[in-house]
Amino acid sequence: MLKNKKLITLLCATFALVLFAVACGSDDSDDASLLEEVQDRDSVRCGVRDALAGFAVLGADGSYSGFDVEFCRVVAAGVLGDANKVEFIPLETADRFTALQSGEVDVLIRNTTWTATRDGQEGANFLFTTFYDGQGFIVPADSGITSLEGLQDATICVAQGTTTELNLNAVFSARGINFTPAFFDTNTALQEAYEGGQCESYTGDASSLATYKFTSERDGGPAQYVIPEVISKEPLGPVVADGDTAWAQAVNWSIMATVQAWEFGLNSGNINSYSGDDPNVLNFLGAIDPSIEGLSTDFAVNVVSQVGNYQQIYARTLEPLGLPMAGSANRLWTDGGLLYTPPYR
Numbered sequence: 461m462l463k464n465k466k467l468i469t470l471l472c473a474t475f476a477l478v479l480f481a482v483a484c485g486s487d488d489s490d491d492a493s494l495l496e497e498v499q500d501r502d503s504v505r506c507g508v509r510d511a512l513a514g515f516a517v518l519g520a521d522g523s524y525s526g527f528d529v530e531f532c533r534v535v536a537a538g539v540l541g542d543a544n545k546v547e548f549i550p551l552e553t554a555d556r557f558t559a560l561q562s563g564e565v566d567v568l569i570r571n572t573t574w575t576a577t578r579d580g581q582e583g584a585n586f587l588f589t590t591f592y593d594g595q596g597f598i599v600p601a602d603s604g605i606t607s608l609e610g611l612q613d614a615t616i617c618v619a620q621g622t623t624t625e626l627n628l629n630a631v632f633s634a635r636g637i638n639f640t641p642a643f644f645d646t647n648t649a650l651q652e653a654y655e656g657g658q659c660e661s662y663t664g665d666a667s668s669l670a671t672y673k674f675t676s677e678r679d680g681g682p683a684q685y686v687i688p689e690v691i692s693k694e695p696l697g698p699v700v701a702d703g704d705t706a707w708a709q710a711v712n713w714s715i716m717a718t719v720q721a722w723e724f725g726l727n728s729g730n731i732n733s734y735s736g737d738d739p740n741v742l743n744f745l746g747a748i749d750p751s752i753e754g755l756s757t758d759f760a761v762n763v764v765s766q767v768g769n770y771q772q773i774y775a776r777t778l779e780p781l782g783l784p785m786a787g788s789a790n791r792l793w794t795d796g797g798l799l800y801t802p803p804y805r
């Protein structure tokens with residue numbers, strides 16, 4: 461009798477354990493990775509913006525260009541061996557995380573700030589930071605406003621559902637600066653409202669304020685002044701859905717190859733003709749196979765020869781739009797910047 465009881469207890473415990481493992485999916489290694497789906501489809505679906513100067517713009521000819529767009533191409537070059545195999549999917553600010561969760565996009569590369577709550581609550585996995593940003597404020601140059609305190613009792617245009625909105629509330633209330641927010645869903649609507657005088661200032665990622673100032677002054681608009689104070693940290697970079705290590709690693713190592721290449725002095729023009737004997741460079745070029753699932757040994761060569769290194773990408777997309785790299789955090793760690801990758805060995 462006692463023996464039977466013990467047996468039943470043991471059976472129940474085993475059954476409960478099996479149930480727990482199935483229901484909780486404690487290990488994602490049994491689930492098919494998005495990596496295979498992307499490789500079968502032979503195309504990367506990349507969530508971007510379509511009207512964010514310098515970062516992601518949809519041109520009249522139907523093609524996308526900009527810094528974020530180039531990193532979508534980097535992922536395709538790394539994972540599929542062809543930078544052109546990207547389907548760009550424009551997303552509004554409010555839709556970006558749901559598009560990732562529902563599988564509408566494979567990767568989100570769209571001026572999205574890495575924060576603890578987003579990492580924890582949005583089913584999102586933030587990867588290598590491609591652009592270190594911070595939140596700023598812009599005012600018409602003739603307003604005479606030169607500091608945040610000068611915005612006392614002002615109306616401030618801000619995009620809804622952003623870290624921008626949260627920082628604005630937190631910092632202004634802590635500093636006793638009274639303000640009225642005017643909310644918008646898109647940058648385009650926000651800028652129109654600002655230009656129409658509906659708010660004294662508009663706030664956003666400093667990068668988007670810089671490209672806005674540059675393009676609007678270039679196109680004959682009134683002079684703009686960016687208040688010389690940054691109120692937050694906005695690390696921007698690619699994001700994938702939680703729970704898929706293989707896909708996350710393939711995306712991450714492809715992206716980081718642009719920075720490692722730059723550190724090695726490799727670019728799209730010289731990577732195919734490297735004749736040195738630096739073992740670290742040779743490893744990067746494929747002498748060792750890092751065995752990152754989905755990446756061939758020459759993935760870094762594909763990325764850099766087809767899209768370029770980080771500096772090349774930055775120089776052709778952001779520098780011409782009023783965002784100089786000099787003096788920013790977006791430089792190599794060897795040059796006082798924050799761009800640092802783990803070794804390719």
Ligand SMILES: N[C@@H](CCC(=O)N[C@@H](CS)C(=O)NCC(=O)O)C(=O)O
Nearest residue numbers: 553571572573619622623646647664
């Ligand atoms: N980095 C911030 C802000 C990102 C964001 O979406 N900003 C808005 C306003 S600056 C934007 O770029 N919108 C682009 C658009 O919808 O046109 C975040 O992740 O919340």
